[in-house]
Amino acid sequence: ICENVPPYMTADQTSFAYTSLYKRWPVIITQAIDAVFRAIPGASDELKTKEGRKIVEALSKLKYEVQHNRVLTPLIDDGLPDVAHYNDALKKFGEPGWLQVSWLFAECYLYRRIATYFTTSTKWKDFDVFLGSKLTTLRSSLPAILELAHRYSSVTNPSTFTDDTSRLLFHEIFLICLWGNATDLSLLTTISYEDIQSLQGSHARKESEKNILANDLDEVFKLLTSLKESKSDRRVDIVLDNSGFELFVDLYLAGYLLSQGLATSIVLHPKSHPWFVSDVLPSDFGILLNALQDPVEFFINQNENEEQKREMKPEDVDAVKSLFASLAQFHAEGQLTIRPSPYWTLQDPFWSLAKEENQSLWTDLKESELVIYKGDLNYRKLTGDAAWNPTTPFEVALGPIGKGSGCRTLALRTCKADVVVGLPDGTDERLRKEDLDNAEETGKRKWAWSGKYAVVQFCDGKL
Numbered sequence: 378i379c380e381n382v383p384p385y386m387t388a389d390q391t392s393f394a395y396t397s398l399y400k401r402w403p404v405i406i407t408q409a410i411d412a413v414f415r416a417i418p419g420a421s422d423e424l425k426t427k428e429g430r431k432i433v434e435a436l437s438k439l440k441y442e443v444q445h446n447r448v449l450t451p452l453i454d455d456g457l458p459d460v461a462h463y464n465d466a467l468k469k470f471g472e473p474g475w476l477q478v479s480w481l482f483a484e485c486y487l488y489r490r491i492a493t494y495f496t497t498s499t500k501w502k503d504f505d506v507f508l509g510s511k512l513t514t515l516r517s518s519l520p521a522i523l524e525l526a527h528r529y530s531s532v533t534n535p536s537t538f539t540d541d542t543s544r545l546l547f548h549e550i551f552l553i554c555l556w557g558n559a560t561d562l563s564l565l566t567t568i569s570y571e572d573i574q575s576l577q578g579s580h581a582r583k584e585s586e587k588n589i590l591a592n593d594l595d596e597v598f599k600l601l602t603s604l605k606e607s608k609s610d611r612r613v614d615i616v617l618d619n620s621g622f623e624l625f626v627d628l629y630l631a632g633y634l635l636s637q638g639l640a641t642s643i644v645l646h647p648k649s650h651p652w653f654v655s656d657v658l659p660s661d662f663g664i665l666l667n668a669l670q671d672p673v674e675f676f677i678n679q680n681e682n683e684e685q686k687r688e689m690k691p692e693d694v695d696a697v698k699s700l701f702a703s704l705a706q707f708h709a710e711g712q713l714t715i716r717p718s719p720y721w722t723l724q725d726p727f728w729s730l731a732k733e734e735n736q737s738l739w740t741d742l743k744e745s746e747l748v749i750y751k752g753d754l755n756y757r758k759l760t761g762d763a764a765w766n767p768t769t770p771f772e773v774a775l776g777p778i779g780k781g782s783g784c785r786t787l788a789l790r791t792c793k794a795d796v797v798v799g800l801p802d803g804t805d806e807r808l809r810k811e812d813l814d815n816a817e818e819t820g821k822r823k824w825a826w827s828g829k830y831a832v833v834q835f836c837d838g839k840l
């Protein structure tokens with residue numbers, strides 16, 4: 378079935394792919410150029426300076442190639458295991474230009490190609506070209522972090538809830554985790570820090586409930602509460618998306634699930650090199666935990682943005698530190714772990730998880746009771762980034778990793794791309810009409826591009 382539905386292509390002017398290629402990617406590459414340029418040390422380190430200039434040149438060339446539909450060149454061999462996988466695909470496509478490939482392939486290739494400039498250097502190997510913007514947005518998320526930190530001890534207290542309040546709390550924590558995805562940095566080319574702060578508060582979350590177009594959380598609540606009664610080991614996995622505030626809410630969810638006994642271990646899956654600007658790397662995990670351990674140092678002393686600096690009251694500091702202590706304890710006891718895999722930075726739809734070559738990762742995921750996929754890109758990969766009819770059932774779009782696959786999937790996704798499935802009849806048509814700003818936009822699913830709407834979709838692949 379999956380093979381019969383075509384993926385979104387970069388040349389499709391009605392999809393967000395085209396706007397991404399011409400409007401977003403050049404801005405993102407320019408930001409990367411700036412970041413490298415600013416980090417070039419000068420006379421104090423000649424080799425690093427020389428290599429830094431070479432990277433700037435390579436990035437500028439890449440930007441030109443994107444904007445002028447040049448051929449996608451094979452990746453140079455930087456020793457990582459996925460080079461042949463990308464290059465074989467390029468060969469199969471027959472030396473395509475940037476406008477002759479699927480959106481998913483082009484965008485993954487873009488970030489993988491950028492990575493090669495660093496991995497083939499000697500002095501820039503571990504340089505995270507997007508780190509600066511990640512840190513800035515994490516610092517700007519302080520108000521929402523404080524709001525949640527103050528509530529942590531009550532949401533993780535196992536004894537105080539009736540069945541009904543437990544259910545409501547479950548929904549709320551998952552929705553916090555969902556909307557934490559609304560503010561990824563690859564869309565930041567069009568959103569301000571003030572917008573981010575207003576998206577993150579509790580008032581905004583209430584308002585946004587009507588924008589969740591499909592919501593299977595009740596099924597997931599029933600599943601996890603019934604497993605709590607019947608099984609002693611209950612692992613939940615989170616395939617992470619963005620660092621900063623989103624990683625914070627993912628850890629918050631992890632702390633909640635572990636404390637409430639809704640899981641006995643949580644495995645987090647980060648990316649292995651800088652990816653889609655803001656995606657979590659293992660190093661981001663350490664950065665966030667350090668920030669929570671010493672919030673005054675990270676959020677105040679090291680903050681260069683005078684406008685963002687605000688007093689942290691002693692009770693704020695205490696709330697953040699006790700949240701840190703709880704997470705650090707889960708981590709130390711092996712209940713909260715991170716497990717990187719090169720699979721997550723391939724160009725493949727997740728349909729390929731069930732293939733022979735990915736057997737070790739797939740077998741591992743099947744051990745889990747529930748695999749939560751965060752964010753837009755993960756959703757695009759779950760559904761093959763294909764132009765499905767939007768009423769197609771979620772489990773159908775999952776193809777070989779859907780029903781009967783042995784793995785349970787939950788997608789928590791704010792919509793930032795065209796693909797969407799599992800909608801009630803008529804929803805897409807209604808939203809297309811409502812969001813139409815002018816006649817020219819006809820034929821575009823623009824409502825799905827900005828992160829305003831979301832879907833929470835579950836498939837029980839163990840049935």
Ligand code: F6P
Pocket residue numbers: 393397484558561562563564618619653751752753754755757793794826
């Ligand atoms: O649609 C914009 C976009 O940047 C896509 O390129 C990408 O799929 C996505 O958003 C990244 O968002 P997220 O961090 O939620 O995966």
Ligand code: MG
Pocket residue numbers: 561618619653655656752754
């Ligand atoms: Mg992301």
